[in-house]
């Protein structure tokens with residue numbers, strides 16, 4: 001039988017390992033079929049590693065979902081990607097699934113696959129599949145990690161489905177059904193995807209702090225895929241480029257990284273009760289003089305000014321907080337007023353097992 005593909009190039013964006021794990025399942029299936037494979041994280045990919053690829057190549061991009069979209073640095077990578085032009089491509093994402101009793105429920109992709117697929121299509125690649133995989137959410141800033149038993153059972157379930165998907169793809173089938181099942185909801189959340197991309201991600205980047213457990217081991221700085229943590233005043237400081245992939249927070253060996261919930265609530269309170277009403281009054285005055293009380297002019301101007309001010313406000317608030325955290329008393333107050341510090345607020349780790357299906361106690 002003639003092989004549809006000779007090679008598989010798989011590039012992933014993964015903070016806490018879900019998308020990397022799914023990519024590895026797909027690569028394993030490709031290797032079982034005798035395909036030559038190369039797998040790499042987007043930030044470590046070297047095109048020279050595919051120089052010995054001969055024949056038909058299938059290229060896959062698998063990524064975490066952030067704010068109903070593909071994370072910015074992976075999108076930027078796709079825009080720059082230019083090797084093996086004209087090849088077949090598939091786009092995949094992992095998203096926050098949940099398990100209720102025996103039911104596996106999906107997360108929501110928004111434009112996390114449609115948009116990258118469009119980018120690659122415009123660049124001259126052929127889209128063969130789009131496929132979402134619903135693994136446990138790693139967004140520990142907003143909820144505690146799932147229990148290990150639930151995580152393993154989700155992994156086992158989705159390893160089987162992913163392998164089946166890979167088999168269909170490699171045998172030449174186009175696979176799109178699952179990616180379009182939630183299309184109406186995906187379209188509904190599209191404005192949120194833009195909101196997250198242009199504002200939300202910058203605010204969330206400014207919510208991470210290191211508590212007094214931090215011993216400056218440097219691991220978070222070394223391993224951040226976007227190099228977004230620097231040492232400032234001898235303590236980790238998060239830059240705007242942080243994409244909240246959650247790697248640092250979930251893998252800090254001292255459990256020293258927290259989300260500063262109390263600071264977030266305080267800043268939001270000041271914004272809503274003082275800053276926004278002040279800006280609204282100022283914009284009303286300006287629009288009255290320059291735009292003859294035009295409602296559209298007011299809405300547009302206020303929208304831009306309010307969200308720019310929000311980002312600037314969080315930046316300033318975070319700088320101040322980082323300075324104040326040098327005082328042990330303040331550090332303790334901030335630490336104990338974040339939910340992430342408490343034991344019940346689990347971190348998210350995927351189980352370390354090569355083949356989760358065979359590793360499962362029931363062998364399912």
Ligand SMILES: Cc1cc2nc3c(=O)[nH]c(=O)nc-3n(C[C@H](O)[C@H](O)[C@H](O)COP(=O)(O)O)c2cc1C
Nearest residue numbers: 015016017018019065067068095096107108137138
């Ligand atoms: C900042 C952030 C935003 C997220 N947004 C979404 C989302 O819009 N939809 C969704 O289903 N899951 C969302 N998630 C969950 C992750 O996409 C999901 O847990 C993914 O499997 C993580 O993959 P990784 O371990 O490869 O980084 C989000 C997680 C984070 C940290």
Ligand code: SF4
Nearest residue numbers: 214215217218220252
């Ligand atoms: S990994 Fe944890 S302990 Fe090490 S520098 Fe980062 S925050 Fe500090």
Ligand code: SF4
Nearest residue numbers: 224242243245246248
């Ligand atoms: S700073 Fe942490 S959360 Fe942000 S991108 Fe780097 S590893 Fe991910």
